[in-house]
Amino acid sequence: MRTDPVLVTGAAGFIGHAVAHRLLERGERVIGVDILNDYYDPALKEARLSTFNGRAEFSFERADIADAERIAAIVNGAGVKRIVHLAAQAGVRYSLENPFAYQRSNLQGHLSLLEASRHAPDFEHLVYASSSSVYGDKPMGGEGFTEDEAATAPVSLYAATKRSCELMSHSYAHLYKFPQTGLRFFTVYGPWGRPDMAIFGFTQKILSGQSIEVYGEGRMARDFTYIDDIVDGVVGALDHPPTPGEHRVLNIGDSHPVGLMDMIRSLERALGREADKVMRPMQPGDVTATYADVSKLHALTGYQPRVMLDEGITRFVEWYRDFYRV
Template sequence: MAVILVTGAAGFIGAHLSAALLARGDTVIGLDNLNPYYDPALKQARLDALIGTAPGFSFHRMDLADHDAVAELVQSRPDITHIAHLGAQAGVRWSLEAPFAYTAANVTGHLAVLEAARRHAPGLRHMVYASTSSVYGSRMDGPFRETDRVDRPASLYAATKIADEAMSSAYADLYGIPLTGLRFFTVYGPWGRPDMAYWLFTDAILKGQPVRLFNEGRMLRDFTYVADIVSGVMAALDHPAADGGHRLYNIGNSRPEKLLDFLDILEELLGRKAIRELVPNQPGDVPNTFADTSAMRRDFNWQPSTELRSGLGHFVQWWRGYFG
């Protein structure tokens, strides 16, 4: 049985990961600050669903940027064997409005976890952390490979994640901490984030409001269902590099979908037509994401199994149950 610190445990992916870890018998120490970037009630509802599911879950409300508090928590649990560092300030567009929130959570916060891991986690076997497909910048080619250059981020959010990858590489080399970064590609599913397209589109369609299609809908996204993401995170978490070094992997569906086709499927599932509003591209948005996941298949025997229509069906079913 592993003892796993999950940062961002009240977040979309963090809550799903925590539930899966608890289901297989692991002990989960959850950390989150429940910030108001989107409705904290949704984050609390995710936590409430976790608290009653299985023994072995504890929760600590704190800010990742409070490095002293993070260090004290890790020091108080010398039995920690793994860290799944998913806590971050998410969202590309908001990084243009609140840049210091991103450097605090994603740079200072990431460093706080790295420092706590190397100073206060003597039994640590592996730390996995969340990166993003946004590091690849504005590209129309593909698939994106881990060996591609990532020195032209299109947003501050992406820049902070590139910084996380660089810091992690340095800490692995300096201190021998086994570290694995996972570049997530457009995650969707039940309990999702209200700032993401699938949520915004569903809400607008059901309210009879216009669906805003940025770049006039001419976007491709490698939509990846949350359960597939979680299975990949767990596979990586269980298999640190033999040399204790730093690795990077894409984790996506490896099948870009047209945004307009994505909207067509949502319309069918909801039984309503969208009012489509074509608008220009937003600063920071990229036109295309496309994951090469051959490394994940090779090293962890992982591949996604959820088709877009099925995954959106699960999301719509959850939506109707949650909102009534």
């Protein structure tokens, strides 16, 4: 078993927390990094971190990924050769009011990881989070998004920063010859999820008797993917680095888009309550549909999502009721 640690940024976040646990379960050492900002309730992030208590193989550094010197010191000090970079400023709508948070976290933060990686001795693989939002808007129907599409028309600042990170990684792979994989995440949900995501927010409001706002008047569709399936893909990608100097991007999703109203009906069944729905128009930066073609990730790692939406939502609701005691 390897003794060098895997660095996981965003370890107090939704996906980072789950990835770190999977790596620990298979005997890896993990260094988690997170700034624990207040984009959403820091208490939820602290609760995620508490699940690592007693794990000697896990260590945590509270750090800003935009602090290049600090990140380099962590990487070099621990002899890190593999990084799963998941920390970022998330959210499309938040970017409308807080654009500079995306410049610092997503652009400057990504550059910090690139610089640390290229100076690390015997560095093996940087896996980082991109986003399906880089594809821009696309009508529902037909084939899913494929990695060969141009992705030149992002419709939100968040998407633009994620596409910029891909271009930065491409240039660094070309210049400095270390392997990189960008994962274009579609909509992820499940226990320990983010409060700003639809399933979490709808659950919170339905259980508290509040109405829910349904944007796009319910006509949107998303490629909802359960967290355990996402972790399978992330770890699988980490274990299959490209050749030195190669940068690749891979979709990671479920490949079965679900209409927003269908998702709400599934959630209502799991909660045993009907939602009071308020229909709203599309918000700036939102896209109509997301739909992942995951054939490349499947060919590389055998990736195959297994958790269907009804089952995944039931698991989420059980976690939510237990965690919040409702």
